[in-house]
Amino acid sequence: MTRSGLSEGCWFSCVFLLLIDKVSLSVSLQETEAVVGDNIILPCSNSDEALQDKVTVFWRFGDNRTVYDIINSEVLFDEQDTSFRHRVESFPAEWTKGNFSITLSSVQKADGGLYTCFIPTINKQTKVQLIVQERPVAPSLQQRDGDVKIAPALSVRGEVRNRDVGRKPENLVLFSAALLGLTLLDV
Numbered sequence: 001m002t003r004s005g006l007s008e009g010c011w012f013s014c015v016f017l018l019l020i021d022k023v024s025l026s027v028s029l030q031e032t033e034a035v036v037g038d039n040i041i042l043p044c045s046n047s048d049e050a051l052q053d054k055v056t057v058f059w060r061f062g063d064n065r066t067v068y069d070i071i072n073s074e075v076l077f078d079e080q081d082t083s084f085r086h087r088v089e090s091f092p093a094e095w096t097k098g099n100f101s102i103t104l105s106s107v108q109k110a111d112g113g114l115y116t117c118f119i120p121t122i123n124k125q126t127k128v129q130l131i132v133q134e135r136p137v138a139p140s141l142q143q144r145d146g147d148v149k150i151a152p153a154l155s156v157r158g159e160v161r162n163r164d165v166g167r168k169p170e171n172l173v174l175f176s177a178a179l180l181g182l183t184l185l186d187v
Contacts, residue, residue: 027124027125027126027127028125028126028127029127029128029129030043030126030127030128030129031128031129031131032128032129032130032131033130033131033132033133034104034107034111034130034131034132034133035107035132035133035134035135036107036108036109036132036133036134036135037106037107037135038107039103039104039105039106039107040103040104040107040130041101041102041103041104042059042101042102042103042104042115042117042128042130043101043126043128044057044059044099044100044101044102044117044119044126044128045098045099045100045101045126046098046100046119046122046124047098053073054072054073055070055072055073055095055100055119055121056070056071056072056119056120056121057069057070057100057117057118057119058070058116058117058118058120059088059100059102059115059116059117059118060115060116060118061081061084061111061113061114061115061116062113062114065081065083065084066079066080066081066084067080067081067084067088067102067104067115068080068084068088068090068102070090070095070100073092073095075090075092083108083110083111084104087104087105087106088102088103088104088105089102089103089105090102090103100117100119102117104130107130107132108132109132109134111130111132112130112131112132113129113130114127114128114129114130115127115128115129115130116128
């Protein structure tokens, strides 16, 4: 025991708890979904504390791949990962309001994963889990030996929705009606 009556272990614990309070890290987690080819906004904002005129924000993907860096209120691309080049933008007019969201354009399957937005001056992290899904495939026409067929398309559950039409005249009429309906849906 020390003179004050506290053991060294207790003293260390008290100091450690005080330090944790001073350097606490605020972390939030959000989930966002996108389809391959989409443009998506990855959210990051701060409304809790006032920020300095010159803000610094780091966007990272996965372990430490650089997505977007704002340093002293300027965008720096020096260390940006090549897979994000020319595909990431932010909203500089919104920075003064605490909005550091970014737009990721032409989303790819490989873009799926965990993104981190870190604001070092206030020790705040926003984590965004991006889930990327393949674009649904519309039925396509196949022609083989004079037969007109609709290629099977998978539904969300992986079930086959369309079957071969075959050569029967009534199936051809049904096929034509279905094709007309699909054409009208695209308009």
